[in-house]
Amino acid sequence: MTKTVPVSVRTSPAQQSAAPVTPTTIRRPRAGLPVLLLVLLGICQLVLVAPLHAAENVFTSTNAIKEEAVRFAGEGKLFLKGPVDPYLTGTVVTAGVFGLTYLFDEKIRDEFAGSHHGVMRGITDAGNAVSNPLLHLGVAAAFYGAGAVTDRTSIMQLGEEMGEALLLADGATFVLKGVIGRGRPYQVDSSTSYRPLQFKDGYDSLPSMHTASSFALAHVVADKTESFYGKAACYAAATLAGFSRVYQNKHWASDVVLGAAIGELAGAAVTRYRNASAGSVTVAPMSIEGAPALALLGRF
Template identity: 30%
Template sequence: MIFLKNILFLVVLLLSDMLYSQSFKADSYTASEVENMNRWQLLKYDGLNVFNGVAYSYSRPFHWEKRDLYRAGATTLLVSGLYSFDQESSDYFRDQEKDIPELLRDFGWYFGSPQNNYGVTAGVYAYGLLTKDPKWRRTGVLMISSASAGGLLQQILKTITGRARPETGFGRHEFRPFSGESGFRSFPSGHTVLGFTTAYALAKQFENPYVKAGIYTVGLISPVSRLWAGAHFLTDVVLSMVITIATVEAVDRYLDTRNGYGDKRYGTGKTGQRPQKIVFNLTATSNSIGLTLNF
């Protein structure tokens, strides 16, 4: 079944790469031209970049470098280790649900729901468009493109893998591909993909590490709430977060090649210094593996 997941993922990426083409084109507009656009022109410019950002994120595995392969290997080892404790970890989280405030549980559900999540992302983009602020427009485009890419991928994977949810009682080994039943759509977690995509993308708007950490914490409520509810196993949530981070980073780097979003986030900028970032890294050695958060 794991092999089937990997094959499906590669097929989706290949089709997207063929659509987008490996010959990446430079932005046809200069920064000054974008700055002088009216709001309708900006909307069209940003809409095109939303579409291209989705295709670009799907194409990235075909351009991985050695360190990316190491991270993929580390992810595989991490998830394989967690898979051994999927049932035990699920039982633990479900036992905690009765002690969690209802307000917190409800927030996790609503924040990760598509209709509410896209309402937030649309609001962020609308603010950037109305004010013609390139940084907030970029954040809105980043959110919409990343959520669309991750949302499409997770819907396909849910259908193909057909993994049983913990609440069904079938256990971590039960898979029923193409069953169409809601109880067999555990991998990946849609609430995790949408909720953490919004938080991770929004956090890029801020430089203060404490503000970033606070936004990340809010973004983690949806993933954890799904564990409390018995809707997903721990590996479903962890893999969904890995997909989310990789997707947002890919789209963000695509937007860095466009001229309509202010200073380059990954360039040297006006001061000649790279901007401070919080970066998630998967690390692995001969006897350890972990997820680190670098400030």
């Protein structure tokens, strides 16, 4: 926000006749997301230097790091298999919704075109701010660190699951953005403008990482609550994030549809792996003292 403040200056008569006094413009720095990120980074730094009392965590134990790597590999495998097994029906439905939305991308963009003011602008500003993927990773790190410091395994595990789901969702969308190279709605006139594999700024629209990150986080948190209203609130927040990206012309509507599907798939891969019933087994690659090996993952 720019505020103009008159400043009174004493000058000699000669100076007064030479040049009039003009108002001085003072710009106030914007607070908000950068401040919140700094707070989260401060929490993480406290975690690194504080005495940790939890049984084992990635700050103090190489075994915990190895276990995390093996676990993440297992979750990654479920994530890659998910669109076919067990979510083939969901994949078909998502493809249909994506295709239908793709046809109307430009009409939807035009519907929200023009100046945005008032309550809706404020709501979507908030939706954009809280859907930042870096902010989500900071929240996950803060939960994990708080659980490690206070010896609260449940809190540490929640942060762990958040982080794993976010890494899967953000990693997948990051790769797809560069490979697909779709022009953002503020960059191009046509929703069919692409520059694949060129990794150009403004041509990284599909899919929406903000939306994918929000839905991944929503799935993990919703899985931890038994309340219907709690689950609904998680997904309402994620939906607001996606809507905000379209409303403020950051993404095409179909970008958001695909991003939501990727985020949900990532969250489901993490919770499915964690909630695997006894006796379920999967195989993942790993390394033992530099030698390639396979690990059996699951619960026994």
